[in-house]
Amino acid sequence: MFxxxxxxxxxxxxxxxxxxxxxxILDGSIAHGERLPSARELAGSLDLNVHTVLRAYxxxxxxxxxxLRRGRGAVITAPSRDLAEVTAALDALIGAASAARIGPDTLxxxxxxxxSSTQTTQEGPR
Amino acid sequence: MFxxxxxxxxxxxxxxxxxxxxxxILDGSIAHGERLPSARELAGSLDLNVHTVLRAYxxxxxxxxxxLRRGRGAVITAPSRDLAEVTAALDALIGAASAARIGPDTLxxxxxxxxSSTQTTQEGPR
DNA sequence: GTATTGTTCTAGTTGAAGTAGAACAAGTGG
DNA sequence: CCACTTGTTCTACTTCAACTAGAACAATAC
Numbered sequence: 001m002f003x004x005x006x007x008x009x010x011x012x013x014x015x016x017x018x019x020x021x022x023x024x025i026l027d028g029s030i031a032h033g034e035r036l037p038s039a040r041e042l043a044g045s046l047d048l049n050v051h052t053v054l055r056a057y058x059x060x061x062x063x064x065x066x067x068l069r070r071g072r073g074a075v076i077t078a079p080s081r082d083l084a085e086v087t088a089a090l091d092a093l094i095g096a097a098s099a100a101r102i103g104p105d106t107l108x109x110x111x112x113x114x115x116s117s118t119q120t121t122q123e124g125p126r
Numbered sequence: 127m128f129x130x131x132x133x134x135x136x137x138x139x140x141x142x143x144x145x146x147x148x149x150x151i152l153d154g155s156i157a158h159g160e161r162l163p164s165a166r167e168l169a170g171s172l173d174l175n176v177h178t179v180l181r182a183y184x185x186x187x188x189x190x191x192x193x194l195r196r197g198r199g200a201v202i203t204a205p206s207r208d209l210a211e212v213t214a215a216l217d218a219l220i221g222a223a224s225a226a227r228i229g230p231d232t233l234x235x236x237x238x239x240x241x242s243s244t245q246t247t248q249e250g251p252r
Numbered sequence: 253g254t255a256t257t258g259t260t261c262t263a264g265t266t267g268a269a270g271t272a273g274a275a276c277a278a279g280t281g282g
Numbered sequence: 283c284c285a286c287t288t289g290t291t292c293t294a295c296t297t298c299a300a301c302t303a304g305a306a307c308a309a310t311a312c
Contacts, residue, residue, distance in 0.1 A: 010299095012269065019235040026232070038288055049271045054289070063229050070289040071279025085222040090240055093215040100207040103189050104241045106152070109145035111237055114216055115230045136268095138300065164257055175302045180258070196258040197310025 002029070005046050013048060017056035025065060028080040036066075036074040127156055131172050139174060143182035151191060154206040162192075162200040 003020045005013055024030035036042070039053040046053070057074050060066040065078040097107045129146045131139055150156035162168070165179040172179070183200050186192040191204040223233045 014269080018231070019239075022232045022235055023239065026228070026236075040288075050289095051272085052270060055269090057289085059231075063231065068289060069279065070277060071287055073288060081226040081228065083226065086219070086226050086228065086236070089215065089219040089222040090236060093212070093219050093237075094240055094244060096211040096215040100209065100212050102152070102207065102212065105144070105185075105189065106148045107241065108234070108237065109148055110152070110212070110216060111219075111234065113145075113149065114220055115233065118220060118224075140300080166257075176258095177303085178301060181300090183258085194258060195310070196308060197256055199257060199310095 003042065003046065005048065014052050014056040014059065017046070017048075017053065018059045021056070021060055022065065025076060025078055026081055026083055030076055032076055032079045034076050035072075036076070038073050127160075127162075129168065129172065131174065140178050140182040140185065143172070143174075143179065144185045147182070147186055148189075148191065151202060151204055152207055152209055156202055158202055158205045160202050161198075162202070164199050 003017065003024070005016045005020070007013070009016060011019075021030065021036070030036075036057070037045070039050050039057060042048075043050045043053045057066060057068055060074075061068050065076065067075045067077045069075075093107075102110075127150055129143065129150070131142045131146070133139070135142060137145075147156065147162070156162075162183070163171070165176050165183060168174075169176045169179045183192060183194055186200075187194050191202065193201045193203045195201075219233075228236075
């Protein structure tokens, strides 16, 4: 399990951490049912404040990816997914954007616009 | 030309405005060579500060989408693109993500990760 | 020349993010 | 039962980017 964070990034620390966990869940490096390090522990090893870690954990819980309970810690509730199709679609998108000379910011804007115009499907297992 | 901004959005105002212009360029509602409203004018109609508008303009210039000059204003330097393939790829991605029950935040994270791992192609005309 | 418009500067406010420490409650494990 | 762990909640403070505000300035248009 490789959870990392870059203090220099413009993206907030808790968001980076959450993204790191999401990625781990997706690619299977963090398995369903697995327990994440305790907030205090992870805060220590990443040199973050406990509250920052907890904020990431709570964001993940709101997405239905994590189960948080006192005394027990943070347990993954979402299964790994088959990413083959998503990865393929993603590659196709990056390729098409590159061909059309569309920059990173523009592409992110496009994705966001499409996402917000669509009904947001709740994440996690049924 | 529909440039809008939502003060309630978590996304910064200047970034929203920049995204709005990028979208307009892409779909052709803002043509190559067209002149955007002056910063003061746009600030007035969007109820923003002049500096906020200028910040958006300057971001777009750094992306090679805009040409800024005193007295003349902001002129689009980037041509409209053929978005057919990009849109198709984007739809495919959204579909695949939805099928895999991947949420908006996770998808954005994925796209970002893919973008930063790839060489960022400079935007705009050659 | 005059008006327009981006550029640059100083200065202040606001709010989210992050840090810090403490007390508390629910669960674990002996 | 008891000690320990761990998330929850609370207050308080710092920091920094975003935003606002106003002014002076420089290049361009007409």
